[in-house]
Amino acid sequence: MQGVIAKQPGGPEQLAYVEMDEPKLKAGELLIEVHATAVNRTDILNREGKSGYALNPIIGIEVAGVVAETNGNKEFSIGDRVMGLVNGGAYAEKVAMPANRAMLIPKSLTFEEAAAIPEVYLTAFQTLYWLGNLKKYETVLIHAGGSGVGTAAIQLAKRLSHAKVLTTAGTDEKLQVCKQLGADVLINYKSASFDEEVQKATNQEGADLILDFVGASYWERNYRSIAIDGRWVLIGVLGGSTVEKVKLMDLMAKRIQLTGTLLTPRSDQYKAELTKDFSEKTSALFDNKSLQPVIDQVFPIEDVAKAHRHMESNKNIGKILLKVK
Amino acid sequence: MQGVIAKQPGGPEQLAYVEMDEPKLKAGELLIEVHATAVNRTDILNREGKSGYALNPIIGIEVAGVVAETNGNKEFSIGDRVMGLVNGGAYAEKVAMPANRAMLIPKSLTFEEAAAIPEVYLTAFQTLYWLGNLKKYETVLIHAGGSGVGTAAIQLAKRLSHAKVLTTAGTDEKLQVCKQLGADVLINYKSASFDEEVQKATNQEGADLILDFVGASYWERNYRSIAIDGRWVLIGVLGGSTVEKVKLMDLMAKRIQLTGTLLTPRSDQYKAELTKDFSEKTSALFDNKSLQPVIDQVFPIEDVAKAHRHMESNKNIGKILLKVK
Helix, strand or coil, X not given: CEEEEECCCCCHHHEEEEECCCCCCCCCEEEEEEEEEECCHHHHHHHCCCCCCCCCCCCCCEEEEEEEECCCCXXXXXXXXXXXXXXXXXXXXXXXXXXXXXXXXXXXXXXHXXXXXXXHHHHHHHHHHXXXXXXXXXXXXXXXXXXXXXXXXXXXXXXXXXXXXXXXXCCHHHHHHHHHHCCCEEEECCCCCHHHHHHHHCCCXXXXXXXXXXXXXXXXXXXXXXEEEEEEEECCCCCCCEEEEEEHHHHHHCCCEEEECCCCCCCHHHHHHHHHHHHHHHHHHHHCCCXXXXXXXEEEHHHHHHHHHHHHCCCCCCEEEEECC | CEEEEXXXXXXXXXXXXXXXXXXXXXXXXXXXXXXXXXXXXXXXXXXXXXXXXXXXXXXXCEEEEEXXXXXXXXXXXXXXXXXXXXXXXXXXXXXXXXXXXXXXXXCCCCHHHHHCCHHHHHHHHHHHHHHCCCCCCCEEXXXXXXXXXXXXXXXXXXXXXXXXXXEEECCHHHHHHHHHHCCCEEEECCCCCHHHHHHHHCCCCCEEEEEECCHHHHHHHHHHHXXXXXXXXXXXXXXXXXXXXXXXXXXXXXXXXXXXXXXXXXXXXXXXXXXXXXXXXXXXXXXXXXXXXXXXXXXXXXXXXXXXXXXXXXXXXXXXXXXXX
């Protein structure tokens, strides 16, 4: 079979789609014939040799495809259409997938649509619910609304919780997409101070939950944007990691819960439980199109270098996919 | 009736036990004949005019006594022995207490013992369970183990959760009390670096939960002391509020949940629910002496100035009480 490796740690030019051995299955793993996979930031770190998340030399962490071998697992049959996270190896014709992370693809979705779901939706679901404890009708501030996780979070917060969704993005084009997905308040962070807009839109009360991909450069403004008893989940530091002079009494006065998280390094058991909970709560909503994967562009797997360059240009809205079959 | 006021904002010399009007009951309040009350840090702030938590000019926030008027409330009868938090007015012969914050005093306890329970035990319970989500057999690091909240937290963590309790204090005398209460690992922070001791005692894994009364001066060491997926509850800033540099990526790497809290400003509804949950889980344990209030000294109410000076000298282990009747 063929799979994508980085010949040397480096730029997109190092990516090559080459002949590789088929994966050897461990107990509890299914063999998946891959139809589509997706590009993630972690794939770029992996290509550059900066992330050792997977021992697998083949890049990629999510796929949609068909079960080719059940390996004794009784919950799936050969031919089942499944999607899910894998421990590396996704940019390939075949991949091993832990069976407890496989989700049946809702009937109405194509493989490309399905491959756009696992990473961003599981991250958004985990952040909103397992960590952020979002409750019905609460107010949530979702930064980077046009990103993969942002577009998933907007939809989940609206469809599962009827939340009031405030979102930020850097272009009006991205904000229009957020609006179509259901966001209630659109803030262009280049033309407005987002904390003032949040205050206006919440009757000066602030947001019950903040999804923070930005970190240091937004610290003060996020503090001003959060409500008393608010939850603040930190899932990225695109705006820097180091905050100067943090006043702990401020966190006490507003009784804030600040949670840092990363999904990829979590245990297999955690990912399996998250997958199960997510699948139960969203499968029907994907099937009836209430929830939709947001796709930016589909590249053939042979054009993987182009796909990586496209992500690194930061112009995508939603997911960048690779079609394998 | 008589009650303690501050004649002017200032030192203990401003306290006077003087003739005052009896409290006027609002709907939902009981009239309590006070037998004992306790000294809290917030009383000192109130005396100094730095805290406006209560409109009541009479100082004090917790009592043990007898129901003198039920005011139509059916859950209590005249003569019931109760303890609980009040909205100011505790240093007096009579006080109004919201009925949904009153707890029946376990039979085997005296009024003085009961008056030592509400504030520190409710704070410790809220911090360990409602915010810190302590689970059975987990490891908890309790700073200021000799303080009122510290002594309560050590006992709750042992009796309710069979936790492994690591505690810090500044004298060996305080650590001996912590040991008697059940603490497993005793750390004198003046003669040892507590983070190194925590690492040693946890097989380098760190504590699942930290109760932090200290804040800025312990920030780095608390970070080194916490486990992956640890919860860190910030309930005081005795060591300063401002941390010079916080690295958000550190919080993400360890997936830390940092929660700031204050109990006194919370809503009446919150305090009522907390009281109910606490009472259900601990009442029998107080009655059979598995849980014990830790009393430093009992002063007659007329010596309230002495009692405040004693607290301000920071030498007490456990609660300082005032006997009213």
